[in-house]
Amino acid sequence: MLPAILLTVLVAAGCSGSAALSADVPIERAQQPIAYTREMPAIAPPDWAARGQVITSTDQTSFDMSKLPQGSSATKMVYRSTSGITGAPTVVSGAFFVPPGDAPAGGWPVVSYAHFTSGVSTGCGPTGDKELAGSISFVGGILDQGYAVAYTDYVGLGEIGAEPKQVHPYLEPKSAAFNVIDAVRAARAVDPDLSDRWVAVGNSQGGQAAFAAAEYGKEYGDGLQLLGAAAVAPALDVSHLGNPTQLTDQQKTVFPLIVMGLAAVDPEVVPSDYLPAGFDETTACTPGGVEPKEASPEAVARLTDRLASYALPQQPTAVPIAVYYGGNDQLVLPEWTEEALLRACELGDTIEATRVDDAGHELNPGAPLNDWVAARFAGEPAPSDC
Numbered sequence: 001m002l003p004a005i006l007l008t009v010l011v012a013a014g015c016s017g018s019a020a021l022s023a024d025v026p027i028e029r030a031q032q033p034i035a036y037t038r039e040m041p042a043i044a045p046p047d048w049a050a051r052g053q054v055i056t057s058t059d060q061t062s063f064d065m066s067k068l069p070q071g072s073s074a075t076k077m078v079y080r081s082t083s084g085i086t087g088a089p090t091v092v093s094g095a096f097f098v099p100p101g102d103a104p105a106g107g108w109p110v111v112s113y114a115h116f117t118s119g120v121s122t123g124c125g126p127t128g129d130k131e132l133a134g135s136i137s138f139v140g141g142i143l144d145q146g147y148a149v150a151y152t153d154y155v156g157l158g159e160i161g162a163e164p165k166q167v168h169p170y171l172e173p174k175s176a177a178f179n180v181i182d183a184v185r186a187a188r189a190v191d192p193d194l195s196d197r198w199v200a201v202g203n204s205q206g207g208q209a210a211f212a213a214a215e216y217g218k219e220y221g222d223g224l225q226l227l228g229a230a231a232v233a234p235a236l237d238v239s240h241l242g243n244p245t246q247l248t249d250q251q252k253t254v255f256p257l258i259v260m261g262l263a264a265v266d267p268e269v270v271p272s273d274y275l276p277a278g279f280d281e282t283t284a285c286t287p288g289g290v291e292p293k294e295a296s297p298e299a300v301a302r303l304t305d306r307l308a309s310y311a312l313p314q315q316p317t318a319v320p321i322a323v324y325y326g327g328n329d330q331l332v333l334p335e336w337t338e339e340a341l342l343r344a345c346e347l348g349d350t351i352e353a354t355r356v357d358d359a360g361h362e363l364n365p366g367a368p369l370n371d372w373v374a375a376r377f378a379g380e381p382a383p384s385d386c
Contacts, residue, residue: 036085053186054190061074067137077094078094081179085174090175091166092153093152094151094186097143097149099146103194107192109148113151114207114208115153115202115203119257139151148194152180156264169265170264181217196224197377200217211229211321212314214229227377228373232365239304239307241307242307252290252291256279269302275290325356326361327355334355
């Protein structure tokens with residue numbers, strides 16, 4: 001059973017382990033408005049072939065290995081992935097972790113972990129922190145169960161050496177899904193003892209990424225066997241966050257990140273329409289205390305429209321999904337999650353949904369999630385509440 005801490009959802013300024021993360025490079029702006037669709041982007045054959053290709057890797061890391069099972073190994077990597085917006089190649093940082101001992105027949109099964117919100121600019125990637133911005137206990141618990149862990153920083157958040165700077169399209173689901181999938185490819189390229197059988201697990205922003213990996217895994221995840229996805233407090237549809245005057249205190253903590261993430265890929269989203277003058281985007285890992293300003297109806301409509309285009313579900317899934325969410329979540333309201341899950345059921349998805357009535361956004365599903373993941377690797381039929 002995983003330790004309780006590992007499934008606690010952390011977000012933005014609530015990331016207690018992220019103090020070492022800092023962004024020291026301004027966020028660049030896109031030059032052309034995006035035309036976002038729910039379809040797979042066009043990907044050139046050479047870029048399709050390069051997905052998951054490892055640019056650099058090293059087992060000389062600064063991770064706190066005392067938080068992992070004795071004898072575990074850790075490797076940092078920089079790998080190739082794909083933009084969900086344009087289909088262009090991207091470069092992403094990440095890591096992977098392997099349990100101690102000999103691999104089982106068929107290789108170590110893999111959990112690809114999609115992390116909570118850690119920022120929107122270079123220097124915010126959790127693998128730049130010795131405790132993975134507070135998620136290293138999660139990794140240790142997964143290793144204890146006999147699974148390897150692939151861990152993506154998401155594009156635009158980690159250090160990628162001499163590669164051209166990337167932008168982070170915060171909450172854009174296809175890019176996140178591709179990063180999660182390609183982290184498995186990259187880890188297997190370095191370590192042949194990893195299986196092609198894997199499960200996506202994520203929380204908050206990462207819950208959305210894991211859900212999206214299930215949606216796009218059939219087409220984009222060719223050559224791998226995705227068995228399911230588990231999403232904890234997932235940000236499936238946050239289109240209601242478009243009006244800065246109608247936010248809860250928790251929602252205000254991520255609103256600057258939403259604005260800056262959209263502005264990085266869409267020049268029609270202008271940060272000064274929503275945020276006070278002097279907001280320092282170079283410290284956008286944890287911009288707590290930023291009070292949004294009142295936006296014009298046109299600006300509200302623009303932001304709402306962009307967020308609605310990101311909303312999940314985007315298409316049917318070919319694998320089962322487990323969703324755990326809090327009935328008292330003040331960041332991603334439970335009715336938003338339930339509306340999204342209803343749409344997923346209407347698409348024919350296999351969804352097991354668990355509402356924890358007294359829980360907020362910081363949610364620990366505990367044993368039910370552990371058992372659900374184990375059942376996927378065991379090949380058991382997945383339950384559905386649809």
